[in-house]
Amino acid sequence: MFSKILIANRGEIALRIIRACREMGIKAVCVYSEADKFGPWLDIADEKYCIGPAPSVKSYLDISRIMAAAEVADVDAIHPGYGFLSENAHFAEVCQSSGISFIGPSPEAIRLLGNKAKARELAVKVGVPLLPGTKELVADDKEAIEIANDIGYPVIVKAAAGGGGRGMRVAHNEIALVNGFLQAKSEAATAFKDDGVYIEKYLERPRHVEIQIIADSGGNYVYCGERDCSLQRRHQKLVEEAPSPIMTPELREKMGAAAVTLCKAANYVTAGTVEFLVDKKGNFFFMEVNTRIQVEHPVSELVTRTDLIQAQIMAAAGEKLPFTQADVEVRGHAIEVRINAEDPDNGFRPSPGKITDLFIPGGPGVRWDSHIKVGYTIPPNYDSMVGKLLVFAKDRPAAIARMRRALGEFVIEGIKTTIPLHQRIMQDANFIKGDVDTGYIENVLLAR
């Protein structure tokens, strides 16, 4: 096992990884930017190294500065968290060639599954269900029209190098398709330096259901149930829950098996998420693979009684996972709400600043994954998420009641947060029925 790990991240996920390390008897080293000098997670780390100024490109995204700190601290491994360098194949490669374990997938697996068109091709090959669409990249608008006529409108043009909703265009007719094709292509060229695009049938108002995977190098592949992440705004998830309100044991087994098949075919070791869209009839279609630990992983931890960060560390160290598929049973219900320093009454404008008062909910079935404290100033330089409030209860109604209770206890003064929006969601009749889709927040809740 590793004796020292460097955490190439900040905020709540840095703290989450420190906690996993401490329970495993591993020393945790943090790197931080000048903007994060007073980050509360640094007080808990075993060592800390300032690696540069506030802008991410000069600190959390600067591979040479991170590797210099790793060298000085003499670590065995690097955990990238989510965002920043977590899905950067080159970074994984640099770690490897420096003799430091990257706690994540191999560079090859990141390159294969991180490219949505290649992942799609692999899914076709191994028989994972997909929406009708292209087998390869689309060369020009003429070909795009032929494909769309073939599969029928509406269609969606997606950037192969995109993900999480970036570089997508929906088209309901030929004119919109030609425009969308050219727009998606040039946007992808600028944003990802890769202008490859592909086309799929567009599914209206789907549910977003993702399967959590964890695998070790001994070929033990386990799916830890699903998460329903349908409640989101502009591709930013707001609420995540497990199990999905639409799930059945049969559907879970089918989706889990499909996700495992795909990850096995890519030789994927570590934690990962296979994202699907599900239609009103319960048909599921593969979308993309997130080759990192995700923000919402604790939802799966609560319903499967696992520690996914510890499992990632074990897998990276070449150890066996402490469980197999037969041990993993989904029990109870978990809900996570993302508390962002944003003002829901002002277009979700970021609201960084000093926390002047704080009361954190607790009691039965409540988990708070966050790095904030009174007197801490949230810097304006990074993501606005300041914490994740989770509840766990015996079933969905009890979990909703518990979340209402916990949100009611919460006091965060000095900044605006998404807490009032979450209170609205937890009282919403459609949410309570479990009857929401990916358009619900924008088209219904915020349109009222």
Ligand code: MV4
């Ligand atoms: C789609 C789709 C409908 N049809 N693909 C957005 C994120 C990316 N992972 C895939 N996305 C979508 N792909 C087809 N063929 C609708 C979305 C989509 C969406 C998906 C999940 C969660 C929220 C979403 C919001 C808008 C669109």
